[in-house]
Amino acid sequence: MRKLHIERLGHRGEGIARDGNARVFVPYALPGETVTAEVEGDQARVVEIIEASRERIAPFCPHYAHCGGCAVQALAPSAYAEWKRGLVVTALRNAGLSADVAPLVDAHGAGRRRVTFHARMEKGHARVGFMAARSHEMVEIGSCPLLVAELAGALPAARAIAQILAARGKPLDLAFTATLDGMDVDLRGAGPLEEHETNALIKAAEAHDLGRLSNHGRLVALRRPPLVQIGPARVPVPPGCFLQATEAGEQAIAARVLEATRGAKRVADLFCGVGAFALRLVQGARVSAYDSAVEAVEAMFAAARGAAGLKPLDGAARDLFERPLSAQELAPFDAVVFDPPRAGALAQAGEIARSQVKTVVAVSCSAQSFARDAAILLKGGYSVTRIVPVDQFRHSPHVEIVAIFSRGEGQKRPKRGLLG
Known part of the structure; x- marks a missing residue:
């Protein structure tokens, strides 16, 4: 001791x-x-x-300090907000950068609209919950107060689904998303299903009023097509697709993207997903959108075709890690928005730094990879206009970042060799 x-x-x-x-x-x-x-x-x-x-302060969840979902729930709001903002400040400082960071924006809203539960089998019984912090131990939970009301039935549904497959003895992940037409569930880890398992899962989907149930993206039961509203469009979301964790978070980030790109006639949206930014940007600008997730890009285009009054939207499925848009390809754009996965956008940031695009908006879920990509842009002649941390993963160490970079008339790109 x-x-x-x-x-x-x-x-x-x-x-x-x-x-x-x-x-x-x-x-x-x-x-x-x-x-x-x-x-x-x-x-x-x-x-x-x-x-x-x-x-x-007193934590509000009985599972706190057991379940690994929340790391910081007992810290007073003002101190918590300063700590979370400090995560961005520290990451920038560690990368050798000095920049002002705005106060933390609280974007928890009504709660998280997507969640992944883990299921572990013990003697034919399915236990469902979250993993303990820094551990492979699973903590069975009765409820999660961070979720939107539309996911109130998620845990009972997860237990029913897992119990149907308990005889397999396999660990499962169950990804739930709240949509306009009910809960969408993608089951992972089960492998190919037997006919009797499929039939039982179809009955469970009906009993728990699921909109859709999929197994590794393959349809098991479709009772209502799952849709989400993005700007003027209703998007048919692919199974298990990426969405911002909270609706308030998506709106807070998108509002800053729209503000930064106001007046741009052509915008590139890189790592666009299902179009959280593109389907809003296209109300006022011509947009070219790219992402490696084929189904997400197809869903975005389908949603755009169903919405009225939009500017042209083009683009394609493209792996921007292996084939980033080159500086030459970026030449027609007034603004570029990029929102990569946690690993960041090393190759794409390098091409943007070599371009002459006037406005760049970087959205990131990792302070460390953001700091690295920001350093590339700054070395390429951009200046940072604003950095805003957004908190949609309340009580966790995860923070979203929206940063605006600009290149003035006198800021010319360096020679290629200077960027490595």
Whole structure:
């Protein structure tokens, strides 16, 4: 047993203390607290809080500190917002960049509209919940207060689906999305289904009023086509497709994208997904949209065809990691928006930096990869206009970032060799 003083919160939301000369990570402890803890290597488990932080508040979820879904739920709102903003500031500083970061935007809204539950089988019984922090142990939960009301039936449905497949003994993931026409579920990990399993799953979909149930993207039951509203369009979402975690988050990010690109006549939307930005941008500009997810791009175009009064929308399915749009291909555009996965857009950022596009909007879900891509743009002659952190994953260490870069008339691109 050790007595530890918590110095600060780390980028994963864990308290950081010193045990002699060693750094120790203490989940669920807050800065300024003194705790007794069991220490194993660089990890510690709080046994008792001797002196609590003045910023400590009561957590609202009974699963907090057991389920790994929330890392920071006991920190007062103002201190929490500053910590989360600080994740972006620190990532930029670690990349050697100095830039102003705006206050955190709370975009939790009505709650998260998508969630993935894990199912584990024990002696023919399905247990459903989330994984514990830094562990392969699954924590069975009764409810999650962070989800939208439309997902209130998700856990009972997940248990019913998992129990049908419990005899297989396989670990399962069940991805739920709230849509305009009910819950959409994509089952992963089961493999090919037997006929009796398919029939039982169809009955479960009806019993739990699911809009659609898929197995690794393959349709099992379709009772109502799942649609989401994006700007003026209703989008038929592919099974398990990417959406921003909250509707409020999508709207907050999209509003800043639209503001930054106002007046642009041609816009490129890179890593466009189902068109969260493209289907809004195309109300005022001609848009070319690209993403490697074929079904997502097809859904975006289908939605655009069903909406009235839009400017031209073109583009294609394209792997922007392997084949980024070149500086030459970007030449016709007044603005570029890019929203890559967590790994960032190293190759694409390099091509944008070599281009003469006047306005670039970077959207990111990783402070570290954002800082790396931002450094590439700045080295290429862009200046940063604004960086806004957006919180749609409340109580977690995940933060969305919207950053606006501009190239003035006097800011010319460097020679290719300067960018590596």
